[in-house]
Amino acid sequence: xxxxxxxxxxxxxxxxxxxxxxxxxxxxxxxxxxxxxxxxxxxxxxxxxxxxxxxxxxxxxxxxxxxxxxxxxxxxxxxxxxxxxxxxxxxxxxxxxxxxxxxxxxxxxxxxxxxxxxxxxxxxxxxxxxxxxxxxxxxxxxxxxxxxxxxxxxxxxxxxxxxxxxxxxxxxxxxxxxxxxxxxxxxxxxxxxxxxxxxxxxxxxxxxxxxxxxxxxxxxxxxxxxxxxxxxxxxxxxxxxxxxxxxxx
Amino acid sequence: xxxxxxxxxxxxxxxxxxxxxxxxxxxxxxxxxxxxxxxxxxxxxxxxxxxxxxxxxxxxxxxxxxxxxxxxxxxxxxxxxxxxxxxxxxxxxxxxxxxxxxxxxxxxxxxxxxxxxxxxxxxxxxxxxxxxxxxxxxxxxxxxxxxxxxxxxxxxxxxxxxxxxxxxxxxxxxxxxxxxxxxxxxxxxxxxxxxxxxxxxxxxxxxxxxxxxxxxxxxxxxxxxxxxxxxxxxxxxxxxxxxxxxxxxxxxxxxxxxxxxxxxxxxxxxxxxxxxxxxxxxxxxxxxxxxxxxxxxxxxxxxxxxxxxxxxxxxxxxxxxxxxxxxxxxxxxxxxxxxxxxxxxxxxxxxxxxxxxxxxxxxxxxxxxxxxxxxxxxxxxxxxxxxxxxxxxxxxxxxxxxxxxxxxxxxxxxxxxxxxxxxxxxxxxxxxxxxxxxxxxxxxxxxxxxxxxxxxxxxxxxxxxxxxxxxxxxxxxxxxxxxxxxxxxxxxxxxxxxxxx
Numbered sequence: 001x002x003x004x005x006x007x008x009x010x011x012x013x014x015x016x017x018x019x020x021x022x023x024x025x026x027x028x029x030x031x032x033x034x035x036x037x038x039x040x041x042x043x044x045x046x047x048x049x050x051x052x053x054x055x056x057x058x059x060x061x062x063x064x065x066x067x068x069x070x071x072x073x074x075x076x077x078x079x080x081x082x083x084x085x086x087x088x089x090x091x092x093x094x095x096x097x098x099x100x101x102x103x104x105x106x107x108x109x110x111x112x113x114x115x116x117x118x119x120x121x122x123x124x125x126x127x128x129x130x131x132x133x134x135x136x137x138x139x140x141x142x143x144x145x146x147x148x149x150x151x152x153x154x155x156x157x158x159x160x161x162x163x164x165x166x167x168x169x170x171x172x173x174x175x176x177x178x179x180x181x182x183x184x185x186x187x188x189x190x191x192x193x194x195x196x197x198x199x200x201x202x203x204x205x206x207x208x209x210x211x212x213x214x215x216x217x218x219x220x221x222x223x224x225x226x227x228x229x230x231x232x233x234x235x236x237x238x239x240x241x242x243x244x245x246x247x248x249x
Numbered sequence: 250x251x252x253x254x255x256x257x258x259x260x261x262x263x264x265x266x267x268x269x270x271x272x273x274x275x276x277x278x279x280x281x282x283x284x285x286x287x288x289x290x291x292x293x294x295x296x297x298x299x300x301x302x303x304x305x306x307x308x309x310x311x312x313x314x315x316x317x318x319x320x321x322x323x324x325x326x327x328x329x330x331x332x333x334x335x336x337x338x339x340x341x342x343x344x345x346x347x348x349x350x351x352x353x354x355x356x357x358x359x360x361x362x363x364x365x366x367x368x369x370x371x372x373x374x375x376x377x378x379x380x381x382x383x384x385x386x387x388x389x390x391x392x393x394x395x396x397x398x399x400x401x402x403x404x405x406x407x408x409x410x411x412x413x414x415x416x417x418x419x420x421x422x423x424x425x426x427x428x429x430x431x432x433x434x435x436x437x438x439x440x441x442x443x444x445x446x447x448x449x450x451x452x453x454x455x456x457x458x459x460x461x462x463x464x465x466x467x468x469x470x471x472x473x474x475x476x477x478x479x480x481x482x483x484x485x486x487x488x489x490x491x492x493x494x495x496x497x498x499x500x501x502x503x504x505x506x507x508x509x510x511x512x513x514x515x516x517x518x519x520x521x522x523x524x525x526x527x528x529x530x531x532x533x534x535x536x537x538x539x540x541x542x543x544x545x546x547x548x549x550x551x552x553x554x555x556x557x558x559x560x561x562x563x564x565x566x567x568x569x570x571x572x573x574x575x576x577x578x579x580x581x582x583x584x585x586x587x588x589x590x591x592x593x594x595x596x597x598x599x600x601x602x603x604x605x606x607x608x609x610x611x612x613x614x615x616x617x618x619x620x621x622x623x624x625x626x627x628x629x630x631x632x633x634x635x636x637x638x639x640x641x642x643x644x645x646x647x648x649x650x651x652x653x654x655x656x657x658x659x660x661x662x663x664x665x666x667x668x669x670x671x672x673x674x675x676x677x678x679x680x681x682x683x684x685x686x687x688x689x690x691x692x693x694x695x696x697x698x699x700x701x702x703x704x705x706x707x708x709x710x711x712x713x714x715x716x717x718x719x720x721x722x723x724x725x726x727x728x729x730x731x732x733x734x735x736x737x738x739x740x741x742x743x744x745x746x747x748x749x750x
Contacts, residue, residue: 022592051593064588068581073594075584089580096583100573103590104566113563114457132574139577147577155577198590211456213590220589222563233585234569237578 003037011041018046018053018062022197023212029060052226056215063220066230082192090157097158098189101128102199106209107217114218119208122186129182133162257435262366263373270360270373271401274349283342285332291342298405299327300346304378304394305402314382314391317343347392351378377401414443418488425499430518437525444532451478451539458543472544479540486537489530496523634705637679642708644674644683649712652742660684660738661727681733684720688738692719717743 014028032039032055046053046062050069054061064072079087083095105128106115136159144156165182190207193199198213220226279294303323307315321336321343328334334342352358357374364371377398382391394402417440424433458471500519503512573582651657651666664675674680686706687693693710694717723737 019593020595049593062593064591064593066585066589068585069588071593072588073591077594093580093583096580096587099587099590100570100583104570107563107565108567110562110564110567113561132570135574136577154580158580196591214456216589217565221565221569222560224560227560227563230569230586234572234578234582237582238576 003041007035007037008041011038011045014038014060015042015045018042018060022062024060026058029055029058032060052220054215054219054223056219059215061212061215061219063216065226067233078192082188082195088157090154090161094158094161094185095189095192097132098125098129098186099193099198101125101132102189102193102207103209103213103217104128106213113222115209115214119202119206122183122190122205122207125186125207126182129162133159256366259366263364263371266360266362266364266371267373267375268400268404270362270375271377271397271404273360274358274377277349278346281345283345285334285338287333289332291332291334293342293346296324296328296342297346297349299324300343301350301377301394301398301402304392304398308394313393315393316389316391317347318389320347347378350398351376351380351392414440414447414485415488417443418485418492421492422495425495425522428515430515430522434518434522434525437522437529441525441529441532444529444536447536448532448539451536451543455539455543475540475544479537479544482533482537482540485533489526489533493523493526493530496526638705638708640679641683641705642712644680645709645712647672647674648740649742652740658740659723660735660740661725663740664727664729675729678733681735684735684738687718688720688722691721692717694718715744719743 010031014024014031017024017028032042032053042053049071050067051062051064051071054063075089075092078095079092083091102120102125105120105125106117109116136155139155141156148154148156162182165185190199190201193207194201197210200208200210202208221230275294275297278297281293283291283293285291300320300323303320304315307313307319317340321339324343325334325336325339350358357376360373360375362371362373363369375397376395378392379395380390381393383389384391417436421433421436421440424430424436454474496519500516500523503516503519569586572578573586648657648663651663655666657663657666667674690706693706693713695710695713695715719741720738721741723739725737726734727737728734
């Protein structure tokens with residue numbers, strides 16, 4: 001397909017803003033909808049960096065696809081921006097862990113495809129994390145060790161990291177990111193999600209998700225094709241550690 | 250918070266309480282712990298409400314003779330798929346329910362509450378069921394809903410929120426006709442609340458629409474909804490127009506009859522009503538426009554829904570989280586799944602050319618920063634410094650007097666000394682500042698004044714005349730107030746200047 005230079009440049013301008021902010025509004029959205037050439041160019045650009053473009057009302061979102069890609073934020077980048085200097089990978093994965101649980105807390109029903117709660121208080125959040133950690137602990141130690149050897153991933157570190165934290169550090173005056181406690185860990189996670197525009201504070205220790213988060217979950221995770229992609233991504237892992245005979249059962 | 254008219258807020262408090270009281274028997278029933286034969290808890294509140302509805306239905310059908318047995322039959326029919334209750338238990342349940350609504354003692358149900366309008370304890374009596382008829386031969390008593398029972402039934406009926414505004418408009422008109430301007434003003438305020446809540450709902454709807462149109466069906470639903478809202482708003486808009494006209498006419502009428510002089514208050518009120526009505530009307534018109542816009546957004550959105558198909562069910566917690574954590578999957582799975590939420594990595598890079606770029610050299614300062622503290626200020630211009638200086642001078646005077654006449658040698662003694670004299674200089678922050686400075690500059694002599702600049706201590710040092718004051722720390726910490734603590738000092742006053750030491 002032939003593109004005129006002017007269209008390529010226009011598409012590139014929109015893409016640049018998308019790349020920088022993750023979202024564009026009004027005018028660009030209109031162009032994306034109306035001009036087929038520009039739409040295909042933008043889709044092309046975003047596919048090249050493993051992202052997709054999603055429209056929601058008057059906004060256009062650039063959303064990284066759920067898979068591992070060198071174009072997405074690296075673990076190092078996240079560590080540098082949101083964790084303290086001596087943070088390890090275990091800290092980072094715990095951050096992911098808490099964030100996923102946060103999202104899950106708002107979408108935990110098969111009855112409805114919209115949010116199921118108005119907000120999540122931090123103690124409830126900690127309780128949900130604890131629940132999941134307990135679930136992980138229920139795997140036998142041997143199985144976890146075996147998995148570690150096989151695939152070089154380490155759930156035990158995360159479990160230990162969490163179990164070793166006190167609910168609060170009593171000697172510290174403020175439970176912020178600098179002290180080691182569950183509350184301060186939640187504080188770190190909150191700041192991370194806040195900075196990414198995924199979380200809103202609506203009261204003391206009360207958090208809710210933003211419109212952006214809703215758009216991502218409801219337009220990306222719940223879109224048939226993308227949804228398939230996500231499950232394909234997840235199930236590829238389980239296929240690795242099961243024999244073919246398991247699948248036949 | 251602005252001025253709240255207490256009488257307005259509490260007016261009709263008793264009536265509101267009464268309505269609350271009506272629900273009381275249902276909650277009484279809710280507290281009853283009844284179980285069926287499978288040991289399943291029975292929803293007594295629900296059965297109570299059903300009983301009332303049954304009586305209501307009977308009334309509608311003009312069946313006047315409703316006995317306990319009829320109620321029992323009805324409840325049996327309703328519950329037979331849900332609970333396992335035999336006839337004996339059922340008739341006992343019916344008895345409990347009826348006795349709750351109509352106490353066996355014959356005394357009406359009472360609800361004690363404090364009436365904040367009259368500020369008295371009031372007892373509200375009400376009756377939900379009443380005896381209708383008694384058949385002596387069959388020993389049967391028939392019941393029917395009493396006035397309050399009917400009210401309870403109506404109170405539980407969903408009053409369409411949508412009509413609230415229309416109702417208010419109607420009330421306003423009636424009140425204006427009757428000349429109840431004060432009530433009318435309140436009515437307008439209630440209308441404003443309606444319009445505001447409508448505004449919030451439209452806002453929610455807007456977000457909902459932009460997110461969740463996923464099929465032709467939902468699109469049609471939203472379109473229908475928006476059409477309805479639009480029609481309704483239009484109808485209300487018309488009513489607003491006529492109301493406005495009406496208010497204007499009333500105003501003119503009052504003016505023409507020179508009533509604005511005689512009935513000054515009413516005229517003032519009607520003017521206020523007119524302006525308030527205008528403002529509510531204005532917001533309402535805004536809503537009309539907003540709906541129009543929404544209708545357009547949905548249409549645009551509909552174009553996309555052709556490309557977009559959503560899944561029917563999705564449970565993030567189970568589908569994603571449980572999957573990852575229960576296997577458990579490798580840690581990278583979390584990274585992969587979470588990426589859609591994150592931004593694309595951007596790394597600001599440094600270009601050496603930045604050096605050549607324009608640099609901001611103007612200091613932007615709105616509020617005085619800490620740096621200002623060290624700036625040399627002209628002593629006479631600063632009332633704070635002057636005040637402090639005078640205070641320190643007075644403190645020094647007091648301290649020297651205590652040392653020379655009452656042999657005070659330590660700071661703790663000095664504070665005790667103050668206590669005996671009923672002076673409590675040590676309560677203030679400046680007191681501690683003073684001793685901190687003294688300790689820092691100890692020993693203090695007249696020669697410190699050689700520097701010509703005036704400081705906060707200048708006045709105080711002058712009082713020392715030819716003596717030297719030195720402070721030595723003692724180990725104890727003085728905690729005389731909850732806010733401040735200070736280490737204890739020993740004071741020593743020697744003749745001559747520091748050079749002599």
